[in-house]
Amino acid sequence: MWLSGMTRPDYRTLNWFRGKRLKPHFDEIFTQIVILLSEQGFVSLKVQYVDGTKLESCANKYTFVWRGSVEKNDAKLKVRVAALLAKIEKDNNLSSDEMPSPEDIYNSQGDYYVCPMGQHMEKVRDEIRISDGGYRSLVSVYRAKNCEGCPLRSMCHKSKSNRQIEVNHQLNFYRREARELLTSEEGLVRRSRRPIEPEAVFGQLKANGMFRRMRLRGMTGVSLEFGLKAMAHNIKKMAQKVS
Ligand code: SF4
Numbered sequence: 418m419w420l421s422g423m424t425r426p427d428y429r430t431l432n433w434f435r436g437k438r439l440k441p442h443f444d445e446i447f448t449q450i451v452i453l454l455s456e457q458g459f460v461s462l463k464v465q466y467v468d469g470t471k472l473e474s475c476a477n478k479y480t481f482v483w484r485g486s487v488e489k490n491d492a493k494l495k496v497r498v499a500a501l502l503a504k505i506e507k508d509n510n511l512s513s514d515e516m517p518s519p520e521d522i523y524n525s526q527g528d529y530y531v532c533p534m535g536q537h538m539e540k541v542r543d544e545i546r547i548s549d550g551g552y553r554s555l556v557s558v559y560r561a562k563n564c565e566g567c568p569l570r571s572m573c574h575k576s577k578s579n580r581q582i583e584v585n586h587q588l589n590f591y592r593r594e595a596r597e598l599l600t601s602e603e604g605l606v607r608r609s610r611r612p613i614e615p616e617a618v619f620g621q622l623k624a625n626g627m628f629r630r631m632r633l634r635g636m637t638g639v640s641l642e643f644g645l646k647a648m649a650h651n652i653k654k655m656a657q658k659v660s
Contacts, residue, residue, distance in 0.1 A: 468615035473630040
């Protein structure tokens, strides 16, 4: 208001400024503010928390309630649900039949697994998998040589041929590392601060700031709107501390 000589800008002016002038430079401005806060000792960039929250989108909440919409979307929804169920089933099968069990022992030098009966499961191939989100991962496939007549077979796997397992070594490494960090002394202290550090920010924004619903649509609009809220939150905190 002071910048505009105390004239109240029209909402169209604000919207135009936000969409046309601010959007291309927003990330840079946001980064500069974080650097400023860090330099002045208001925030530490040594520890970063990742947390999630849900905010209602700008979409009409009654879209799927009206009969016309329900009928129109019914067929599409059924196809999507069927695809989702098939995927869940596939993932479940993967986790129960194709993953190493806790009884399997991995020999990293020889790059093979030893099954509960002492048989070596040698690597047969590596595969590149690309997830729905475009993430590439390397999966190694190991196979037992002969499961015929094994007394543990019914408990071990459901495959008609020899047992085969799939392992993502990089993912296992990250999981081990994350578990060690989370259960370390420092990890326990950091975790105990979650309600104060990240969760309190969402509480401030959503409950005290009454920010429960997005007004802009699309990924760019949502990023911009939430980014502005986060930026305002940071500046507000800084102003409270210096006043
Ligand atoms: S079924 Fe095959 S993989 Fe499983 S314990 Fe027996 S020999 Fe090993």
